[in-house]
Amino acid sequence: MRPDQAEFLLRFLLPQLxxxxxxxxxxxxxIPPHKGDYRPDLRCKSALELASHIAVSEIWFMYDVIHRRxxxx
Numbered sequence: 001m002r003p004d005q006a007e008f009l010l011r012f013l014l015p016q017l018x019x020x021x022x023x024x025x026x027x028x029x030x031i032p033p034h035k036g037d038y039r040p041d042l043r044c045k046s047a048l049e050l051a052s053h054i055a056v057s058e059i060w061f062m063y064d065v066i067h068r069r070x071x072x073x
Contacts, residue, residue: 021058024058027054028051031047031051035047036048
């Protein structure tokens with residue numbers, strides 16, 4: 001990747017990455033405390049399990065990108 005391409009990606013993606021934590025927090029705060037165990041089906045994760053999955057996935061993704069491990073199995 002050329003420096004000008006990297007700069008373009010940085011300018012394009014950085015604002016999106018910076019807004020993700022606020023969006024995730026908004027989603028997590030929208031779950032009513034007394035409804036955290038809600039599941040549309042017994043096979044589904046609960047609302048709190050899904051919120052936790054979203055937060056952890058975001059952390060894993062950023063960690064893997066920073067450490068250049070993204071895509072490894």
